[in-house]
Structures are given as structure tokens and as C-alpha cells.
Amino acid sequence: MVELEDLPSVGEKTAQKLRDAGFADMMRLATATAKELAVKAEIGEGVAEKVIEAARKAESIDFETAYDVMERRRDVGRITVGSEAFNELIGGGIETQSITEVFGEFGSGKSQISHELAVTVQLPRDLGGLDGECVFIDTENTFRPERIEQISDGFELDHEEVLQKIHIARAFNSAHQILMADKINELIQSGSNIKLVIVDSLMAHFRAEYVGRESLATRQQKLNQHLHALQNIANTYNVAVFITNQVQARPDAFFGSPTKAIGGHVLGHASTYRIWLKKGLAGKRIARLVDSPHLPEGECVFKITSDGIVD
Ligand code: ADP
Structure with a gap:
């Protein structure tokens, strides 16, 4: 499983802030908006964008086929x-x-x-x-x-x-x-x-x-x-x-x-x-x-x- 600290641009401090704000798992991060994350975790919006992007990569969020949806x-x-x-x-x-x-x-x-x-x-x-x-x-x-x-x-x-x-x-x-x-x-x-x-x-x-x-x-x-x-x-x-x-x-x-x-x-x-x-x-x-x-x-x-x- 990918941990918060494994994401590029996330250090120990940011990881703690994310956890405290309830963003402990990748899926939760990947589906957040930059504004929401910035406000709740008290980080800059630029950092928030990067973190979300990295979480999306980690969760390989992309198009899926109808078969995946059915699964x-x-x-x-x-x-x-x-x-x-x-x-x-x-x-x-x-x-x-x-x-x-x-x-x-x-x-x-x-x-x-x-x-x-x-x-x-x-x-x-x-x-x-x-x-x-x-x-x-x-x-x-x-x-x-x-x-x-x-x-x-x-x-x-x-x-x-x-x-x-x-x-x-x-x-x-x-x-x-x-x-x-x-x-x-x-x-x-x-x-x-x-x-x-x-x-x-x-x-x-x-x-x-x-x-x-x-x-x-x-x-x-x-x-x-x-x-x-x-x-x-x-x-x-x-x-x-x-x-x-x-x-x-x-x-x-x-x-x-x-x-x-x-x-x-x-x-x-x-x-x-x-x-x-x-x-x-x-x-x-x-x-x-x-x-x-x-x-x-x-x-x-x-x-x-x-x-x-x-x-
Ligand atoms: P609302 O749509 O306003 O949330 P409720 O779900 O509170 O409505 O429904 C209230 C109705 O449920 C009451 O008018 C009564 O008919 C019924 N009800 C509530 N408790 C009981 C019970 N213990 N036995 C049978 N009917 C009940």
C-alpha cells in the first residue's frame, strides 16, 4: 500500500497535516479538490494540487472501461x-x-x-x-x-x-x-x-x-x-x-x-x-x-x- 510519505512533495509535516484533516488514504486524497484540501489541511493550494495529482497517479485514476464499471x-x-x-x-x-x-x-x-x-x-x-x-x-x-x-x-x-x-x-x-x-x-x-x-x-x-x-x-x-x-x-x-x-x-x-x-x-x-x-x-x-x-x-x-x- 502506498503511504502518504511515499508521495513526492509530501514530507513528514505535510503527511501529519493531511492525516489530522482526515485525508489518510489515497482514494480520499485523489478525489478531493485542491481548494478543499488547502483549507482543511492548512496547506498552500499549489501544494494541494501536487499532492492530489500524485495520489491520482498512485491510485491510477484514469478512464475505465464499462467492464471495470460492471466489476x-x-x-x-x-x-x-x-x-x-x-x-x-x-x-x-x-x-x-x-x-x-x-x-x-x-x-x-x-x-x-x-x-x-x-x-x-x-x-x-x-x-x-x-x-x-x-x-x-x-x-x-x-x-x-x-x-x-x-x-x-x-x-x-x-x-x-x-x-x-x-x-x-x-x-x-x-x-x-x-x-x-x-x-x-x-x-x-x-x-x-x-x-x-x-x-x-x-x-x-x-x-x-x-x-x-x-x-x-x-x-x-x-x-x-x-x-x-x-x-x-x-x-x-x-x-x-x-x-x-x-x-x-x-x-x-x-x-x-x-x-x-x-x-x-x-x-x-x-x-x-x-x-x-x-x-x-x-x-x-x-x-x-x-x-x-x-x-x-x-x-x-x-x-x-x-x-x-x-x-
Ligand atoms: P416523518 O415522515 O415525519 O419522519 P415518521 O417516520 O416519524 O414521519 O412517521 C411517523 C408515523 O409512524 C406515525 O404517525 C405513526 O403512524 C408511525 N409509527 C411511529 N412509531 C410507531 C410504532 N411504534 N408502531 C407503529 N407505528 C408507528
Whole structure:
């Protein structure tokens, strides 16, 4: 394995700075931008450019063939949502190396699915999990350990063990949220087997802090940076990223849905899978796949029970 010190133009001091800033592995360095690296590691932008170039050479980052892409997709893991119909809708569960977004109104089940996944990612592979741990970035104080206990009991898992493998970050504002996402790299590099990152909810702080048209550009720029960091974690470490999002009422909509996800094009392009959750009759919920690179649009019905998500 290539070490930081092996790169030309990286001495002991720079290597330490890079490690302290969370850039301990080559892939993380190779996919950083010079600006990001310069700011975080407190090195000159010129040096940052050289280091990134060297890391790219070390990782032999270049064009790849479609065959290589297919090989990489063989590593894609899937995490069960708990409901068979829901799994089928999204191609067998939520995918690693991708960002999956669910959006819907209050009470549509976004947080419930987040709790479910925090448990199911820990299941063995033959039961729909990835034998992994989870990071839960909680922005609205909706994480409930009691709910994890109930869902774990439903799967006959030891709930204390399950709770130990969920790393909670309570984010108090959008800057804190961005910082906590960046820190996931360190957590993984220090040996945690993170296979899922949940952000519940992605937009709450951004929406509250950046009010008015004049701040929209700044908001979208910060959001873009945050999503980029999340996608980077997904690709670099073969991790699934699951984000929840709110909706905005569209009183002027005559056709199509009367609500729409917030976050604009930045989020629309960043999410690989977008799922719209709706409340149905008799406590049922409807999930509609509205965007996917290779699956048809479609709908399914699921239920929320005390054991978690079921058909
Ligand atoms: P949001 O989309 O706002 O995040 P939630 O995921 O919090 O919505 O869903 C809340 C709904 O989940 C509640 O209205 C309730 O119907 C259901 N729910 C929550 N806890 C339980 C439980 N223990 N058993 C059954 N249903 C539950």
C-alpha cells in the first residue's frame, strides 16, 4: 500500500497535516479538490494540487472501461427496508455507492424507515443486511433509541449490541452537519465498519438558516459541498447513503403531485434514487419511485408496525 510519505512533495509535516484533516488514504486524497484540501489541511493550494495529482497517479485514476464499471458494481451491497414489496420496487434494497432520498410530508414514515435501516444494515448478508455499522446524523432530534430496541426485538437481535453499532451525531446547525459528515472518514479510517450513513433530515437546517432569495445561491453551494462529501464516502468506502427530505406545498399545481421535494436541482441531481412517501388509507403508506438510473417508475404499499416496516 502506498503511504502518504511515499508521495513526492509530501514530507513528514505535510503527511501529519493531511492525516489530522482526515485525508489518510489515497482514494480520499485523489478525489478531493485542491481548494478543499488547502483549507482543511492548512496547506498552500499549489501544494494541494501536487499532492492530489500524485495520489491520482498512485491510485491510477484514469478512464475505465464499462467492464471495470460492471466489476465495481458487483461490490454493490443492498440493505433491506423490511418490506418485500418496497425492496422489489428499488431493486432489492437500498444500495451502497449511491445516495437514496425519501421525501414526503410530516408523518409519512421517513424517520421510521431511517430507524429500520439503522437496524437492518447490521443483519448478516443472507438476511438482507451488510454486517455493518451505521452513522445517524440527526438534525431534528427525532432519533429514538427505544424505537431501535423495538425493531431489534422484532428481528430477534440483541438490542444493546445493535445500539452500540449506531453512531449518532446530533447536528445543531448546517455547518455542524457538514462537519459531522466530514468526520465519518475518520471514523471509518479508525476501523469502524460503517456501511450506512443516514441524514435525517437533510434540509431542515439549510431551510431554516438560509431564508430569502438572496441567500439561495449560498445555500445551494453549501448543500452541494455536503452532498459531494456524502457521495465521496459512498464511493470510497462502498457505503449506502440514505437521506430524508421535506416537501413544499404547490398550491398552483393542476397536474402532477401537489407537493414537491425541496433542495432544488442540486439535490435532484445528487440523489441516485428518489422515493416519494405518501400516507394511504388505514395507516398504510405508499412509496413511489420517481427517479432511478435503471429501474422503472412504480409504487408499492407498506406498513409501519411496532416491529418496524412490513408489507
Ligand atoms: P416523518 O415522515 O415525519 O419522519 P415518521 O417516520 O416519524 O414521519 O412517521 C411517523 C408515523 O409512524 C406515525 O404517525 C405513526 O403512524 C408511525 N409509527 C411511529 N412509531 C410507531 C410504532 N411504534 N408502531 C407503529 N407505528 C408507528
